[in-house]
Amino acid sequence: MYGLFCGQPARAAEGASMRYGNVLFFVGVLASASAVNDAGAQPQAVPPEFLVGLDGSPAALARENDVADQWQLRRFKDSSELRAAENAGVLVPICPHGSIVIADDIGSLDMASRDVYQFARPWVAWFLDDLVADPSFPKGATFKVTSLVRSEAYQALLLKVSLTAASGTTPQRRSSHLTGSTVDITTKDMPEPLKAWMRRALVDLERRGLVQATEEKWGALCFHIMVFPAYQKGTVSCSAACRK
């Protein structure tokens, strides 16, 4: 599958197979969620089906935008809006600790404000913490976060150097990084046992209606993961079903 999501300079793959017809039932997680969206309202009903699998597709990106719209998540326009959101606690810093490494080139296309890009929504921070705290997380493993929140202005800069960044040419093709709900974890040099565990965990979380994830296998090598606002702190990352 070609890359639509992650923002590393890369060559688009050709002839990759596309699969986005896997539809499973919706488990009603959003309907019972207690997280509060930017408008202070609960989301509208979520479609009864969602995509499960890591292949990525225009439909997967559209779903990310649908979820952002249902939760009325703001898309940040520029570094000033990011800084204001960070000062207000709407976005929280994502810091290296334990098994989590943060790439040192995050925000490097906007050196004057690069510090504002190492932030994300609180539920992204919970998701990352829960991943590495899961009892089945491979012992001693580490992973590197390569992208977090972006502004529309930053995405425009990225499009000049990346063939894989979401174009935003239609509302359904906007990058979910603009909402601060999305994290990229590089798969470059990731040990196979960790990669295999991450795949199982992410598909499991997709089935539970908590994330939409894509494994970028061409160009930008990463897991691109939109964490939904319904995600609750302390969620088991890899359920019993996932560990089988």
Ligand SMILES: [Zn+2]
């Ligand atoms: Zn991404």
